[in-house]
Amino acid sequence: MIWRKVKLEDIAEINPRTDISKLNEDSIVSVLPMSFISEEGKIIQSNTSKLSEVTKGLTSFSEYDVLLAKITPCMENGKRAIARGLENGVGFGSTEFHVLRAKEQVLPEFIYFYIGQKSFRKEAELNMTGSAGQKRVPTNFLKNKILMLPSLDIQNKIVAALNEANELIQRRKEVIAKLDELIQSIFLDMFGDPLTNPKGWKTTYLENVVLLQRGFDLPVSERDASGTIEVWGSNGILGYHSESKIKGGGLITGRSGSIGNVYYTLNDFWALNTTLFSKESYGNDIIYLTYLLRMFKLDRFFNGTGVPTLNRNIIHKEEIYDIPLDLQKRFSSIVTEIDAQKKLMEQQLRMLEENFQSLLHQAFSGQLQLQSEGEIYAAKC
Numbered sequence: 060m061i062w063r064k065v066k067l068e069d070i071a072e073i074n075p076r077t078d079i080s081k082l083n084e085d086s087i088v089s090v091l092p093m094s095f096i097s098e099e100g101k102i103i104q105s106n107t108s109k110l111s112e113v114t115k116g117l118t119s120f121s122e123y124d125v126l127l128a129k130i131t132p133c134m135e136n137g138k139r140a141i142a143r144g145l146e147n148g149v150g151f152g153s154t155e156f157h158v159l160r161a162k163e164q165v166l167p168e169f170i171y172f173y174i175g176q177k178s179f180r181k182e183a184e185l186n187m188t189g190s191a192g193q194k195r196v197p198t199n200f201l202k203n204k205i206l207m208l209p210s211l212d213i214q215n216k217i218v219a220a221l222n223e224a225n226e227l228i229q230r231r232k233e234v235i236a237k238l239d240e241l242i243q244s245i246f247l248d249m250f251g252d253p254l255t256n257p258k259g260w261k262t263t264y265l266e267n268v269v270l271l272q273r274g275f276d277l278p279v280s281e282r283d284a285s286g287t288i289e290v291w292g293s294n295g296i297l298g299y300h301s302e303s304k305i306k307g308g309g310l311i312t313g314r315s316g317s318i319g320n321v322y323y324t325l326n327d328f329w330a331l332n333t334t335l336f337s338k339e340s341y342g343n344d345i346i347y348l349t350y351l352l353r354m355f356k357l358d359r360f361f362n363g364t365g366v367p368t369l370n371r372n373i374i375h376k377e378e379i380y381d382i383p384l385d386l387q388k389r390f391s392s393i394v395t396e397i398d399a400q401k402k403l404m405e406q407q408l409r410m411l412e413e414n415f416q417s418l419l420h421q422a423f424s425g426q427l428q429l430q431s432e433g434e435i436y437a438a439k440c
Contacts, residue, residue: 062209062425070143070204071170072160077119079149084111088152091142093128094358094367098137099232100175107146117151118158123167125159127150127174127201131194132316132333135184136294141171155203156177165353168218173206176419184279191276192315192332209424217422224415232406238401242394246350249390253355253379260380265355268379269348271371272338273314275304289328291336293317303327309337309348312357319358323349324440335371335397346394347387355379 067073080086081236088108090113120126122145128138133209135156142150159174161167172180182204187194195381211218251258277290277300286301293313307323312318323345330336360374361367418427 062207064205065208066202067071067159067170067204067206069262070162070165070206070208071125073198073201073269074118074158075160077121077149079110079114082110082147082149083379084109086110086149087146088113089142089145090117091126091140091150091152091362093133093138093153093155094318094361095152096126096138096140100137100139102140102143102170105144110149113151116154118154118156120152120156120158121145122148123161123306124150125161125167125170125174126281127157127159127196128155129157129196130155131184131187131192131409132293132331132352134187134196135180135297136292136317137175137180138316139171141167148281155195157196157198158182159201165208166211166214167217168222169214172218172221172419172425176423177416178420180205181279194204206423209384209425221415221418221422224411224418228408228411228415231404231411235401235404235408238397239402242350242397243354245393246354246390249386250380251266253351256380258380260382262378263381264375265377265379266375268341268343268381269310269352270333270339270341271312271375274311274332274334274372275335276332279331289323289324289326290331291328291334292331293333294320295322295337297331302329302330304329305336308345309340310345311336312352312353312369314369314371316360316367318369319353319356321349321352321357335369344384344387346390350390350394351379351382 086109088110090108091102093105095102095104120141120142124142126140127144128134159170161170183196183200185358186196186200188197198314198338200421243437251405274291279298282290282298283301284299286299288300288303289296290298290300291311293315294317306327307329308323309330310321310323311328311330312321313333314335325345337345337348355377357369358367361369
């Protein structure tokens, strides 16, 4: 099997112009803000607009272009996608996207999986430029990134194998999501929707139920990976460190980049500056508070046209119900039982994801070979 060493710019146009010469001002095109791209690497929503309304101030792209978030923390969190199903084959999105257009004899999916490697994102992060909170992956980093490129036939087989492995991960995530749905149903049955308070609970300001504070900066280069302290970002645990900033556990939610996810930990931890964490919970149960904020749909309050941002000063003044502690504890005990099942599933998921990252590394380092019957296997070093 022949692999060629190439630069990324040799196999993809980086931030190319989009041909809209066949469209008119009233032509309908797709619109994809950053928030419509998931950290799973998928387009989760799409809007449309007239061409005349979006040609200025947005990034344009074409069908099958690969989109990569350039700004922190969206890039580190994995926001990327292949633009598919665009109206009239044209889309417009955030100026914080890099656009990669596969050249002849190169599959868009091959590029998509390549930039999905954690190793790629870590290297991109180290090469970011700009000030803290506004760092971006420079175009020249993408242009000069070296990778190994096989023939189109091998690309097809590699993409097929990666798609199959990725499907296993997605199925496991679906099972975990079903358990989450079960917990949400129990929450609604016990307390009702916090947005409408159908059970007529006493209400107060959110800041009287849980007080949120911005997390703390901790660059990857300064983390002690040998530590056991959880380092939380807006999308979950991002690593470990030897020092904690918050003692005794708490809840964590995204402040910048990824808005709406809410997590909890019962351990000492470090919350990054892309998050908000529970500075004060007033004796309320932290598990209950986590699901309360999930059901409160914090993503309703994000602002910013580029990177979604959550302003704690706004949500602190939102009215929300105040549930008695004994009911909170009852709900928490149920969640704890279900979470035991979830943790087992999540352990299996982490193993699948680690294996997938290993497969990605093998695929893009030229270590995948073809057996005579056409199956892909990892070559022994």
